[in-house]
Amino acid sequence: xxxxxxxxxxxxxLPITLIVIVLNFTITPLDSHYFLRFLIxxxxxxxxxxxxxxxxxxxxxPIGSLMGKSLARSNKFWFxxxxxxxxxxxxxxxEPDLHILAGQVETVTSGAIGKFGIVTxxxxxxxxxxxxxxxxxxxxIPLHKFLTVSYFIILGLGIFTSPExxxxxFDSSGATTGALTVPFMLALALGVSSMKKDGxxxxxxxxxxxxxxxxxxxxxxxxxxxxxKSDRVTGSLEQEMSTSTSIIAPFVRQIPxxxxxxxxxxxxxxxxxxxxxxxxxRLAKKQLRKIVMGIIYTFLxxxxxxxxxxxxxxxxxxxxxxxxxxxxxxxxxxxxxxxxGLVTILAEPAVHVLTNQIEDVTSGYIKRTAVFLFLSIGxxxxxxxxxxxxxxxxxxxxxxxxxxxxxxIAMAQFAPTLFVGIAFDSGGVASGPMTATFILAFxxxxxEFIPHADVLVDGFGVIAMVAMTPLIAxxxxxxxxxxxxxxxxxx
Numbered sequence: 001x002x003x004x005x006x007x008x009x010x011x012x013x014l015p016i017t018l019i020v021i022v023l024n025f026t027i028t029p030l031d032s033h034y035f036l037r038f039l040i041x042x043x044x045x046x047x048x049x050x051x052x053x054x055x056x057x058x059x060x061x062p063i064g065s066l067m068g069k070s071l072a073r074s075n076k077f078w079f080x081x082x083x084x085x086x087x088x089x090x091x092x093x094x095e096p097d098l099h100i101l102a103g104q105v106e107t108v109t110s111g112a113i114g115k116f117g118i119v120t121x122x123x124x125x126x127x128x129x130x131x132x133x134x135x136x137x138x139x140x141i142p143l144h145k146f147l148t149v150s151y152f153i154i155l156g157l158g159i160f161t162s163p164e165x166x167x168x169x170f171d172s173s174g175a176t177t178g179a180l181t182v183p184f185m186l187a188l189a190l191g192v193s194s195m196k197k198d199g200x201x202x203x204x205x206x207x208x209x210x211x212x213x214x215x216x217x218x219x220x221x222x223x224x225x226x227x228x229k230s231d232r233v234t235g236s237l238e239q240e241m242s243t244s245t246s247i248i249a250p251f252v253r254q255i256p257x258x259x260x261x262x263x264x265x266x267x268x269x270x271x272x273x274x275x276x277x278x279x280x281x282r283l284a285k286k287q288l289r290k291i292v293m294g295i296i297y298t299f300l301x302x303x304x305x306x307x308x309x310x311x312x313x314x315x316x317x318x319x320x321x322x323x324x325x326x327x328x329x330x331x332x333x334x335x336x337x338x339x340x341g342l343v344t345i346l347a348e349p350a351v352h353v354l355t356n357q358i359e360d361v362t363s364g365y366i367k368r369t370a371v372f373l374f375l376s377i378g379x380x381x382x383x384x385x386x387x388x389x390x391x392x393x394x395x396x397x398x399x400x401x402x403x404x405x406x407x408x409i410a411m412a413q414f415a416p417t418l419f420v421g422i423a424f425d426s427g428g429v430a431s432g433p434m435t436a437t438f439i440l441a442f443x444x445x446x447x448e449f450i451p452h453a454d455v456l457v458d459g460f461g462v463i464a465m466v467a468m469t470p471l472i473a474x475x476x477x478x479x480x481x482x483x484x485x486x487x488x489x490x491x
Contacts (some may be wrong), residue, residue, distance in 0.1 A: 002054055008352060009049035015343035016438070017042045020316060023336070026256045028323035030075045032315055033245045040251065052301025054316065056183045059294015063273050064187025068134075070280045072202070077138065081131050083117025084188075087131030090268040091124035091185070096261050096306065097178030100437075105168055105460070113168070118221070122172045130185065133212035137189065144380040144420050150215040151409050157222035158398065163457055165225035166193015167397055170464030172221050173214035174431025176352055182429050184269065185209050188190040207358075211424020214467065250311040258306045262299055270295060309437050317438040321445025329433050333446055334387045341383030341466070342376045344438055345430055353377065354429045358422055370477060378473030379430055383439055389461065390446055390453045397417055397461040401468055408471035411479075419478025426470040431463045439466065 020038060067087070071080050092098065092150050102118040129150075136146050158166060177185070189209040264393070273291070277283060283291070324336050345351060355368035389395045412420045443462045447453035 001057075002050065005053045005340075006046070006050045008053065009046045011023045012049065012346040012352070013042055013046050015346060016340065019339060019343060020320065023320060023324075025204050027327060027332075028320050030316065030319060031245075033247055034319060036247050037250060037312045038316045039312075041308040041316075044251070044308025044312065048301045048303070048305030048308060050301065051297050051319070052305055055294045055297025055299070055301050057294070059291050059296075059298055060183045060269070061187045062291055062294070063269065064184040065190055066281055066283075067189040067272070067276055068190060069184075070132070070276060077135065080138065081135055084134050085127045085131040087127075087188075087272065089123045089127030089445065090272065091181050092126040092176050092213075092217075093119060094265040094268045095176055095178045095181050095261065096265050096302075097175040098122060098172070099261065101171060101175035101463075104440075115222070118168070118172065121220045121224045122176050122217045124215035125218075125223075127216075127459075129212050129216025129219075130188075130209065132216075134189070136212075143417060143424075147208075147211065147412055147420070147424060148342060148409050150212065150219075151178045151405055153283055154215060154218050154222065155402075155405075157219060157226065161222045161225045163396060163398075167457055167460040167464060169218045169221035169225070170397075170401065170462045170467065171431075171462075173217040174435070174463040174467040176217045177210050177214055177428030177431075179408070181213075182210055182354065182425075185213060186425070190357070190361070207361075207418065207421030207425050209425070210354075210428040211421070211471075214424070214428040254307045254311045255303070258310065259299075259303045262302050262306070265302075265425060266295060266299055313439045314437045318448075319440030320444035321442035321447075322449050323445075323450035325446040330391045333391060334384050336448075337387040337442065338380045338384035340442060341439060342380035344383075344435055345376050345379040346372065348429065348435060350434070351426075352431050354422075354425060362418070366422075366481065371426070371474065374473040374477045375426055375430060375470055378469035379435070379466050381473075382469040383443075386443055386458075386462045386470075387446065389465075390443065390450055390458045393452045397457065397464060400465060404468045404472065406476065408468070411472065411475040415475040415478040416482050419475055419481070423471045423474035424472050427467045430470045431466045435463065437467050439463075 017039070022037055071083055074080060098119055099115070102115040102122075105113050105118055106115040133146075136143070161169065186207075186209070189207070277288065322334075324333050351372075355371045358366050358371055360369045385400055389397065389400065408423070412423075415423070440462050441461065444455060445461045447455050447458050
């Protein structure tokens with residue numbers, strides 16, 4: 001199993017590594033210490049991703065599934081609602097990606113928007129929508145109708161939300177569905193839906209919860225913006241390039257900080273698991289030991305992974321963005337952005353978790369390679385559009401998001417139900433640690449060079465774009481599969 005995960009991780013990280021190597025020896029040469037740190041970071045990401053994926057499979061996913069089944073067995077709607085609200089809140093509070101984004105917001109706004117406030121508000125929104133999403137499964141409410149109402153509410157709130165908070169709101173939706181929350185929520189939804197008698201409905205209901213949770217994060221930040229009644233928030237970003245020429249020191253400095261953050265992230269899940277184990281699960285020692293080992297592997301893998309990202313990938317992403325923009329060729333910025341988005345998605349841990357579950361739930365009918373292909377095209381397009389936003393004065397985030405979400409919601413009325421859930425889940429998982437670091441850094445590096453670019457508005461909107469385009473791309477894939485099924489006489 002470890003060998004399979006290693007091959008998976010290697011194939012995921014190798015493309016972007018090769019692209020940066022090519023850029024280094026052609027149009028964007030890097031100082032040797034930056035380049036060597038990048039290579040070490042790539043190796044750390046491969047090792048960390050391997051261990052993480054293994055840990056999630058034997059630890060985090062079973063916990064979520066067990067909790068989902070335990071809640072469903074209660075047959076008490078009020079208990080499911082309250083329990084999942086608390087569960088969703090705690091899981092979201094623990095998500096490292098959300099803390100990273102909230103910290104970035106606090107830094108660039110000089111404390112005008114506090115980290116604690118963002119984390120708390122987003123987590124409340126996520127908790128409420130996870131609770132509503134699981135009740136949707138139990139009450140057999142169609143997913144497309146639920147999402148349509150949710151995004152109409154978002155559209156209404158968006159009218160009264162400032163551009164700065166709009167970017168933060170949609171970025172929060174991507175950040176809160178990270179490497180820890182996604183496998184947990186997917187398994188939770190699968191656990192609840194598996195208790196239903198209708199097999200097809202169970203399959204369809206296995207997806208969609210991540211997308212619903214993402215909508216909750218957006219709503220929460222928008223409500224925060226409206227209620228705060230604050231004036232226009234301004235921000236600035238200074239490039240935090242390391243002045244040290246040391247190759248190893250940045251990694252050594254990152255390890256204890258990241259390890260502590262991951263411990264905090266995992267603690268709520270561990271505590272909840274043992275509470276459920278004492279009250280409900282009563283697992284055998286062998287099974288319990290396996291899950292505990294999975295949690296340990298998850299901790300080690302995620303620590304190594306994020307250390308590689310933060311110490312090796314982030315600063316190189318900003319440098320490459322700045323150097324490409326400095327060449328004075330806007331088309332090249334867009335092209336490089338598209339290519340980087342195309343391959344970066346392959347390194348997202350949560351994407352691997354989602355694509356594996358898609359293949360398992362559909363008994364191999366929907367191949368993970370097909371999902372990866374359409375996700376890559378979608379994210380590549382998102383990053384390219386983000387570069388266009390930075391380059392073209394006056395082009396705002398809502399100019400892209402509004403028609404994009406209108407198209408996604410319209411397609412959801414006609415696309416196969418299973419693919420609607422997969423698409424909206426993919427929107428959340430696409431914007432994970434790799435995207436939120438390398439892609440965001442690349443965009444900020446480009447914005448640093450372009451005088452008219454606003455780092456707060458244009459920079460934070462990148463994650464929002466990355467979270468939106470998979471909704472369209474994977475529903476297109478759904479139409480293709482539906483057409484194929486009809487031709488083959490399957491449906």
